[in-house]
Amino acid sequence: MMRLSVATLSGLPGDIDRPRYDRAGIGTGVVHLGIGAFHRAHQAVFFEHALNAGDLRWGVTGASLRSPAVHEALAPQDGLYSVVTRDGAAERVQVVGAVRDVLVAPRDPAALVARLAARDTHIVTLTVTEKGYASSAADSAAGYLAAALAERRSTGVDPFTAISCDNLSDNGGRLKQAVLAAARQSDPALADWIEHQVAFPSSMVDRIVPATDEDDIARLAGRIGVEDRAMVKTEPFRQWVIEDRFSGPRPDLAAAGVQLTADVAPWEEAKLRLLNGSHSAIAYLGGLAGIDFVHEVIALPAARAFVAALMDETAATLTPPPGLDVPAYRAALLARFANPALQHRTRQIAMDGSQKLPQRLLAPIIARLDRGLAAPALTLAVAAWMAWTGGRNDLGAAHAVEDPLASVVADALGKATAPEDRVAALLSLSQIFPVRLAGDQSFRQALIDDLALLQEQGARAAFARFTGR
Structure with missing residues (x-):
């Protein structure tokens, strides 16, 4: 042709x-x-x-x-x-x-x-x-x-x-x-x-x-x-x-x-945390569950409830710019995620996680912790990235961990399998986790609990925690 x-x-x-x-x-x-x-x-x-x-x-x-x-x-x-x-x-x-x-x-x-x-x-x-x-x-x-x-x-x-x-x-x-x-x-x-x-x-x-x-x-x-x-x-x-x-x-x-x-920062922050943060969370949890496409993840009621909870947590950390209607923006994002014609693969979004996590997920977690607020949905998304670094999903299928720090992550993990050991190894990577989070015992324990849940019951069970909220 x-x-x-x-x-x-x-x-x-x-x-x-x-x-x-x-x-x-x-x-x-x-x-x-x-x-x-x-x-x-x-x-x-x-x-x-x-x-x-x-x-x-x-x-x-x-x-x-x-x-x-x-x-x-x-x-x-x-x-x-x-x-x-x-x-x-x-x-x-x-x-x-x-x-x-x-x-x-x-x-x-x-x-x-x-x-x-x-x-x-x-x-x-x-x-x-x-x-x-x-x-x-x-x-x-x-x-x-x-x-x-x-x-x-x-x-x-x-x-x-x-x-x-x-x-x-x-x-x-x-x-x-x-x-x-x-x-x-x-x-x-x-x-x-x-x-x-x-x-x-x-x-x-x-x-x-x-x-x-x-x-x-x-x-x-x-x-x-x-x-x-x-x-x-x-x-x-x-x-x-x-x-x-x-x-x-x-x-x-x-x-x-x-x-x-005059100031892009509040627009950047809203997009990075609401859209990109949600995308990463969908990618890691959906990918662990063996789901190929974003629209297939968001079609699950429990997954949609999880994304809504994550957006609730993130929205509270924003200073919206004039002209940004956060509820309308959130509704539009969910509609965009649900578009079946895009065929947007979770594995594509999951790439380069070490570079994406700090601004998408870790920054809003820090903002919430500084205000004395918990961040269960955001923390679960980080735990899902930690599980993703293991190279296998909940169905036992192997995947490549495509990340510029993949070898650094693998070296840090070594042969660690227990959730507390894996969390400790990954929190030690200062290239990803700032001291503010690495040293926060409540955040560490929440990650250990979430990673244990993901290892023992899988991503679909983790999604289910947010049903009915």
Whole structure:
């Protein structure tokens, strides 16, 4: 079957949305680092809106910092790909043309630095996952940004705006510190210039983007008549909140649906704790129960009651921003989780738990303990992660523990099997658990009790504790 491309675009069915601009005339105002499915379903769609509105400066150069897979999927398609939006039985297909090309950094790091340093690059966005901010090496995201900013400074080109789109509190501040660390390694004066001249606004992003599989690709091909190896599937909801602080030009983001605000922190906190925290809890408990998909977990009355209890605990720790109706947001989240068309796998969400737990689950637990409040649902979610690290679910099926600290966790656990020993070993990992929690005896005992319940009776029995609340 022929691939989606410029040559096949005109032959698509009439109900397929497609670019409303001449792609030959667009500039490259954006570079995105970490061009995976989430960027293609989220930030690129906002830039596509600007292009469709007639502002042709905002084409995107994507960059893969490790794998060539996205380049190899998009190159034969002239950068075109489909965003398949599913809501129950309803489905909408939009072909996005914003991505002009994809660079593979390990193949040609100089090309990436040159693109970042180009005069017409005004915005750099990043989705490099939580673990992508730990390094300031030359081949890290921070290293490439520092090298490009050095080039821009030496040639008199104004700095770009760097926007982190990862699920981290104060992600703009974290990105700035990583770039400053990379700059200091070669030139303290460069670090000083970056400190005072470059904007690193924090942002909050929200859209559920499950992994695409071969069945999705085949189903789309049957609908549009060509094969799209770079398609993404997602839900109707999308949100992007950005701190209103830029170094230079930007598109009309508000017209595209972006919320510009003076303070992203309360939006970040609400999303990380309510959406992402619930997602992690669903992933670990659902995964332990042998349930493959989020919508299948949330369809269980006991599991839904557990998620509601977890949201009750978390909501009490929030300071909602103006404009956020927390009860309405919670109801919308439950509806999004229940969308069967997404086929969002629990195992996908369970990845990289050591990087996700601190902001999603541990932060609200600390907030509650500091106020003298218990956190039974949140604590059970943490215990479920501890059980997940064992590598087997309640049915005895093995799973890979995909985590940057997987070997560290395994070494800490050793041959420990008793709940009290496993809890002690994992609480000793300061990379995950702050002293405030590791030293709290009530929290430790609650984890031991929950882990014992999970080991002896399984996740479904743990869910049942919250029925009728």
